[in-house]
Amino acid sequence: MRDKRNIKVIAISNQKGGVGKTTTAVNFGAALAERGKRVLVIDLDPQGNGSTHLGVDIYNLERSMYDVLVADEALANVIQPTGMPNLFCAPSNIDLSGAEVEMVAAVGRETILKEAIDEWHKQVEDTIDANLLPFDYVLIDCPPSLGLLCVNALAAADEIIVPMQTEFFALQGMSKLMDVVEVIRKRINSRLKIGGIIACRMDTRTRLALEVLDDIKNHFPALLFTTRIRQNVKLAESPSFGRTVLEYAPESNGAEDYRSLAAEYLGEIIVTETDDQVEESAHESAEEMTPERAVDSSSSSQEESQTRPEEASHSAE
Secondary structure, eight states: OOOOOOOEEEEEOOSSSSSSHHHHHHHHHHHHHHTTOOEEEEEOOTTOHHHHHTTOOGGGOSSOHHHHHHSOOOGGGTOEEOSSTTEEEEOOOGGGGGHHHHHTTSTTGGGHHHHHHHHHHHHHHHOOOTTOOOOSEEEEEOOSSOSHHHHHHHHHOSEEEEEEESSTTTTTTHHHHHHHHHHHHHHTOTTOEEEEEEEEEEOTTSHHHHHHHHHHHHHOTTTEEEEEEEOOHHHHHGGGGTOOHHHHOTTSHHHHHHHHHHHHHTTOOOOOHHHHHHHHHHHHHTSOOOHHHHHHHHHHHHHHHHHHHHHHHHHHO
16 A cells, blocks of 8 residues: 555635636646646536646547546546646536536535545555556636535535635625635535635736735735736636646746745745835836826926036036
């Protein structure tokens, strides 16, 4: 029997769509894998975007997470390697959209995913196959809802990480998510905790993003990660190539931010002074130009233009 390894299951969830759940599940997982951790990304969204992001052809799957949840397929038979070492995917496609309806009548429907993960982990511990190694982290990319698929993810998870976009509606729905987490903790999964909140798709050039970030800090001061995921075109481009941003554009801001997030999550030393500097600079650049400042600026420019000839004269002497 193998030595047991502590596996951590993390649900990446927020019932609001378009906040960066899939981007975070894939690229946070890639950043952990780059640090030598073995990572499995479970795609629990019927859209299959996480699978596509990792280079899986979702239109030609022999088995998927639908089979695990509905047909009692072993998780080990679904897992696929990706183009990045240490990073694996349990893919999904549109078939998963019918799973919630089919699972309604199942006994223990809320814990089907948990049982599948536990069974796979037990299989890995008992095997002597050198190619079947345990994972350090399992990241579950949840659908944008609080339905049965999301409940299965939370029932299986040790913690939930919530990506939040720094826009007006960011905090709407968070109270409902917190309520669901509390119910899951009381009735199904007592070990579930909120691992943190990630500010995603953040544009520090805008006043709105900084005001929303302040609101998140005020409401959840102990949960907000220091790392901010900045708005970055490479993060938007990489899925179309079936690659993580760390592979597609390793020097980009997107890759840098997810590396920083992984380092922060693992408790490694990271530089945080730039975060305050960036926010302070952004606050300054986002200040509105009042008429008084415009007049002062104009007057200052005229004074400079009047004094420059004299300065030139003195320098010539």
